[in-house]
Amino acid sequence: MTASGFPRAALFDLDGTLLDSxxxxxxxxxxxxxxxxxxxxxxxxxxxxxxxxxxxxxxxxxxxxxxxxxxxxxxxxxxxxxxxLGRHSVLFDGVAEMLDALEAAGSTWGIVTNKPEYLARDILPQLGWDTRCAVLIGGDTLAEKKPHPLPLKVAAERIGIAIADCVYVGDDERDIQAARAAGMPSIAALWGYRQAHEEPTEWGADVLAEWPAELTQTTAWPSTGSSVGAT
Incomplete structure (x- = not known):
């Protein structure tokens, strides 16, 4: 582990994590x-x-x-x-600021979702993300989808950043299962969608985050193989 800071890359689930769809x-x-x-x-x-x-x-x-x-x-x-698509949805409060903070730190970010890729890709221009999102993996992009680790592994490969240097953020247990299986640090997004019986504290995430705004601070991110600006 290295000094704390933003990860070299942050990968996000889409619905319930970045977008209130x-x-x-x-x-x-x-x-x-x-x-x-x-x-x-x-x-x-x-x-x-x-x-x-x-x-x-x-x-x-x-x-x-x-x-x-x-x-x-x-x-x-x-x-x-x-x-x-996109007619009624909005970003969760703090998501725009979180992505701005990552970019300002020199971090790369992308999306790994179980939504069909064509639908996920259609929403990016509406959000102004088509030139900002470094990688997009949908539920039908590969032979497997979350909770299988393959989508996270391929996303890291496509952006050229080691799995251990990425962090995955998602609001569903399958997100955390995929990250753990891939060997990628993870954050459980508590602001997202889940059923009453689900207990995120039992998912095994490295960090639990109440709101996206928390992730504008480097101290809210789990340690990775290396950190942006680490000495």
Missing amino acids: APDMLATANRMRASRDLGPMTLDVLRPHVSKGARAMLAAAFPAMEQAPREALVPEFLAIYQEE
Whole structure:
């Protein structure tokens, strides 16, 4: 371990970590419910399921539907979501400042998400990140997705920074499992989406962060193989 400081590279989950995309997902689910003569669901019902993916959100939106026909709704969900993408979502408070602080320190940052790559890539220009995000790995980019470590390993390889010199930040247990399996330090983002029974203190993250603003300070990051500006 070296002196404390920002990591050479920070890799982030997208939904629930950088982006509060639940409102886009809610609009998608409610369009699907309306087309089936069902009333709207509320954000507080859907929000805990967002990080679990389309199937989990569909289960929340259509709890009375059998699994097989509900699984068949995934393409419809993704198609409608692409239309709603970025229309309602916002950055979590402090994310912009956190990314600015990383860049000012000379750190590289990128995104490793289980969202399909084409959807993740579509949102980058809306956020002004298409020229700032150094690497983007989606859930369908590779043969495996989180909690498998492959996406994190490939992301580090593509930016040319050793795994031990990167930190992964995510709001789901699968994020921390992937980081641990890859040998990458991790931060559990407590501001994100999770269900009532989930306990982040049991995930094995190196650091628990309450809010993105904490990560504008070097002391909030776990030690890595080397740190920007370390002596």
